[in-house]
Amino acid sequence: MRAQRIAVIGGVAAGPAAAVQARRTDPDAEIVMFEQGSNISYSACEMLMLVSGEIDDPEQLIHRSPKDFQRERGIEVRAETRVDRIDPRAGKLVCTSGDTGVTSEEDFDKFILATGARASVPDIDGADAENVFVLRRLGDAIELRGFISTETIHHAVVVGAGFVGLEVVEALVKNGIRVSLLEPGSGPMHAHLHEELSTLVGRLLEDHGVVVRLEGLIGLAVGQSGRVSVVRTSAGEQIGCQLVVLAIGTTPNTKLGAAAGIRLGDTGAYLVDDRMRTNIPNVWACGDCVEVHRLVDGQKVIYPQSPTAFRTGRVAGTNAARRGAYGAATFPGIVGAQALRLFEQEIAFVGITEGEARHAGFSAAAVTITHLTRSSLDPGSSPITVRLVFEMARGRLLGAQLVGGTGTALRANILLPLIRSRGTISDLYDLDLLYAPPFSPRMDPLLIAARKAMRLREDTRRRI
C-alpha cells in the first residue's frame, strides 16, 4: 500500500498536535505541515510575558524549531509558506514560499485545516498605523515589545476589555505607561461577568491607575508622523496617546477552506462533527478555526483556547491518519472554563452566563456571595466573590463567575465536573471539599454560594 500523504495547514498549536498524532497513528504516512509565519509550535498564552518584559527572549516561547520538529517527529515542515488554494476532491494543494516566492502544486490524500484565527481589526482609518498593534501571533508580541522598549510612551489606549485587553493593560502598566481602557460594553469582561463582578474588575483596574471608559472606539486621528496621535470615542472624547492596542476579539481564518467548499457554521468558523470532519470527506479541521459544541446549552461556539486547540488537533490528526484499524477519536465538547490573573487578583468563569442560560430556555437564576479564599487567620487569605448561575426548576448548576485572590481560579475547575455531569447546586453543597487554613475557610466559598442558591430556590418555591 502506498504511503498516504497528509497536509496539515497551520503550525502554531492545533496543527502540530494534529501532525504529531497523525504520525503516531500512521508511522508510514508522509506528513507535511505548512506555516505562513517563521515560527511553529509556540505558546501564544505566554506572549504577554514578553510584552510586559517578564521574559525577554522570544525563544523561550517556542517549543520546537521547524528543524527540530522535522527531525524528532518525522514531519516535513514548510515554514514561511502560504497555502494559496486547496482542491480536496482532486487532491491538490497550491502554495507559495515566502522565501523564494515560488508557487508550486502538490498532491495530497488528506487535508487538516488548522489555520487558526486572526485578531479582529475595526474598519476605520488609522487602524494600520505603525503605533497601532494587535496581539495574536508571536510576531505581534515581539513588535509591541520592541515598540515599548524603544519609544517614549506617556499614554496608551487599549481597546477592548476582554482577556487580551486586560492582559495588555497590565503589561503596559508594569512598564510604567499610563493606560486608558476603552470598552463599549457595560464593564470589563462583560461578556462573561455579571455587572457585580465586572465592577470589581473595574475597581481593580482603577486602583492600578487605569482609566476605564465605557465607550467605544469611533476614530483614530493620524498625525504627520504617520502615527495615531488621538483616539476618538463614542462619548465624543479625544484621547491623546502614543500607542494603541486593539483587543476586540478574533475572527477564524476560513478563507482557504471556504473557497474549497468547506461549510461554515453560524459562528463563521468551520462546521465540524465530533470527529473534526468537515463536509468534505478527506478534510478535517481543528483549533481556533472551528466551532465546538458547548455541552451546557448545546450551542456551537467559537472557543479559541489553547487546550481545545490541542485536543481538537489530536482528534483531527488521529482520524485523518487512521486507515480503518483504529477506532475514531472524538472530541467530547466543552463546558468552558477560563481564567486570568490581573494585578495579583484572579478572574475566572466556567459554564454559561444567565443571559446565555435564558437564551437556551433555562429558568435561570443566580446568587452572589463574598467570603475568603482561606481561613481568616492565614496571612494569604483574601476576599473572593462567587456568582453561581443555576436553573430554578431542578437546581441544575449552569455556570459560575469568580473574582478574588490566590486560589480563586482553581475553584472554577472544581465546578467543571459538576456542570459537565448536569449536577445540581445541592450536589455541590454535598461535596466534602477539603478544609485546612491555608486552602479554605471552614466552609468553602463554593459551598456558601451553593447554600445561598438552595435557600433562594426553597424560598421561591415556597412562594409559588
Place this chain on the structure above:
Amino acid sequence: MRAQRIAVIGGVAAGPAAAVQARRTDPDAEIVMFEQGSNISYSACEMLMLVSGEIDDPEQLIHRSPKDFQRERGIEVRAETRVDRIDPRAGKLVCTSGDTGVTSEEDFDKFILATGARASVPDIDGADAENVFVLRRLGDAIELRGFISTETIHHAVVVGAGFVGLEVVEALVKNGIRVSLLEPGSGPMHAHLHEELSTLVGRLLEDHGVVVRLEGLIGLAVGQSGRVSVVRTSAGEQIGCQLVVLAIGTTPNTKLGAAAGIRLGDTGAYLVDDRMRTNIPNVWACGDCVEVHRLVDGQKVIYPQSPTAFRTGRVAGTNAARRGAYGAATFPGIVGAQALRLFEQEIAFVGITEGEARHAGFSAAAVTITHLTRSSLDPGSSPITVRLVFEMARGRLLGAQLVGGTGTALRANILLPLIRSRGTISDLYDLDLLYAPPFSPRMDPLLIAARKAMRLREDTRRRI
C-alpha cells in the same frame, strides 16, 4: 404544647452547629449546651498557628464566648461542666460543675452527643510527664506554646507522622528547635500516601533539618526533674530531648453514650444512620464521636474533619429539634479530601488508597506522574506529583494523592465531584480544565495523569 428541652453535650464544633440548627428549627425549644472545657466554638485547625507563634492570642481562635453564644443564639451554655451520666429513656442528665463541684440532675426530652475525640496516648510510663504533650484541645495548644516560650529546648521528639505530627514538626522548626520525628510505618503519611509520595514528604522534612526515623516509640525515660529526658525507639536508639509531642491519632469519646446503651460501630465510634440517629430514639450523635459513611467503598470510617463535624452537627440539630413539620435532614456521606501545607509545599489526598480499594474488592491500579503546577515560564511554577488510583475493570476513579507547590491541594477538590459521581479516568481526561500560565501548564497535571492511566488500562487490556 410544652417547649421541648434539648441537651447538646459538647461545645467545640459539632455541638454549637447542632445547637444553632436546633434553635433555627424550633424557636421555642429550650436548648442547653454542656462543655467540659472553658472555651466553646473554637477553631481546632488553626491551633498549630498558636504553637508556631504565627498568632499569639488564643482569643483569635475563639469564634464566640459562652456569654455571646448564649445571648446571640438563645442557647444556654454550661461551660466547665462535666456530664456524668445520661438516661435517655427516663429523660435524665446528671452533670457536675467544675466551678462549684455541685452535681445536679436535670430533665431533657432529647439528647445530642457531640463529645468529640481525644488524643490517643500510649500506655507507657512517662506519657503523663510535664514535658510530654498532645494536641487536641485549645488548652493543649496554649500549654505547648507556653512551654516552648519559657523553656530552653534544644531537641524535641515528635511521635507520629500524620497530619498533626507534621504540623507540630513545622511549628517547632519555625521556633528554631531541632526535631526528630518517629514514625513506625513505612514513611510520613503512609496511611494516605503511596511510598513514592511519602518519600517526597520525607525528603522535604529532611531538607528542613528534621531527622525522620522509621521507628516506633517503646519507652520514655523520666529524669529526676520529673521530665522525660530520653525517648527509646524500637530500633534500640535512645534520643535525648527536652520535649515530646505525641501525635499518634485520636480516639472517639464514647464512654457517656456507651454507658447509656448507645451502640458503637466497628470503628469504636457511635453508630448512626444518615440522619445522625443512634439506636435510642431520642438520642442523636454528631462530630468526631461518630463514624460516617465513605461513599467510594461503602465503609464506615472515623473521619475527624472540621467540615464533617459541622455538617453532621447541623443534621443532628435539625432532626433532634424538628417536630414532624420539617423534612428530615440527611448527611450525604464523604468521599474524603484532606490537605496540609508543610514548609510551603502542599500535600493532599482524596478518595481511597490502593490498599483500601483492594480491600473493598476493586481491581485497583495506579499511576504516578510529575509535572508542573503552572506554565514553566511562570515564576510561581513548581513541581507537582500526582498519583491516581483507579479501577482497572471500568476505569472508575477511586482516589488520588498529590504533593507539590501552591495549587496542588485545590486540585484534589477538582477530583472530588468526579469520584463522588463514580466518574472514570476518561471522564477526567475529557474535562476542559482551564488553562492560563499562572494557573496551569498547557495540559493540567491531572489530565496528564488521566492520560497515563488510560494508556495503562489500554495496554493491560491489549495484553489480556
